[in-house]
Amino acid sequence: MLRHLALLLTLALLAMPLAAQETAPDPAPTDRTATGGAQTLEDILARQRGETVDDSFRRQFGNPDSAADPSAQLGTLGGASDPDLWRALRYDQADITVSSGGEVGRVLFQDGGMVWLDFRQNVLAPWGGWLLLGTIGALALFYLLRGRVRLDYPATGRTVTRFRAFERFSHWLLAGSFILLGLTGLAVLFGRWVILPTFGPEANAVILTGSKFIHNNVAWPFMLALVFVFFLWVWHNIPNRTDLVWIVQFGGIVGKKHPPAKKFNFGQKIIFWSVILLGGSISVSGLSLLFPFELPLFAKTFTVLNDLGINGWLDLPPFPTELSPQEEMQFAQAWHAIVGFVLMAIIIAHIYIGSLGMEGAYDAMGSGEVDEAWARQHHALWLNEVQARQDTQEAASARDATPAE
């Protein structure tokens, strides 16, 4: 759901100029007889002022019907002219042949690059930055108001195994790689604005080159750990009726109640599915970026969205389905970063509750052993299951140990 919302937000932002164009009243047709139909000084000045200019008249190339015979004077271009060629190049409609680079090399001008650059600098970076700072600020405020969630009863000294070694290994494989990916991703996005003016161009170049190397290669342990974690915990994260109690009591986040939970409570299930779905989406768009131009995703996705009529529900024009290879990469980058920011914000909250926010929570992933008092307080149903299983095993081993009569 979040993925879709974020996609729609992007599309809405990207489509704004289009929508603005569409809703603007039709201006009176401009008289261009003085320039023989070419753009006028006023057209050029308007474009330089950053106004929206209807340049459709520049995208009409030649007219073979009115062409002079090739053998006649000025007839050899068949109704086209050299300016037609230059304008066709400008609007990426010329028939271009390249010796290498294929589809990518054939694109000489791509206006989508400016839309992407504008989005990256003026929407993605500030909004993403504020999202992370806002999350940290909200958690700091929450900590000041609520304080640490402490144990209601003293620790018993008896422990139960909450996570086995392979579960903890997979968690830290995922966690360590995600933190590296997050930090290096932020460095690549904010390096020019933060690292460059602070530490100078040499340091910026070294940090960003290193960040790109780490980001590209640490992607693999992240994806591997995502698969491990999915198979290890999916069974425990299927929503069930006990989650309703958690939702009604708002997880005990406010107040002193501790809703009973199995191995994972509803809040943890939200974290799990966020990691799987958003992390999965980041992985797919990341693979598209790791192998540039090999795995285009968005033209196909937009075709499906258009076929479903999603744009109609939102009163938007159809999503673009003919994208240049470069535009595919730009969409992949934008999507990768948007979903990355959302997941980073969620994981910051997860790190808070797993360390500073709750007494005893870290032990679950540190040593894997939690005190019974902690387990009873936060995962009572799970503790009952574990103890019932232990009792059954002990009874069975006692029976086996009894010599046959």
Add this chain to the structure above:
Amino acid sequence: MKAMLAGFAAIIVISVGAWFALDEIGFSSAERSSGQNVRLD
């Protein structure tokens, strides 16, 4: 704690392994974005 350190060590091993493997099978960006007429070495 051991599991955490093992996880972090695995990040390094898998990352370096991926770097070598992708380079070996010709997925370096230098090779992917060049043609037959370009000499890389």
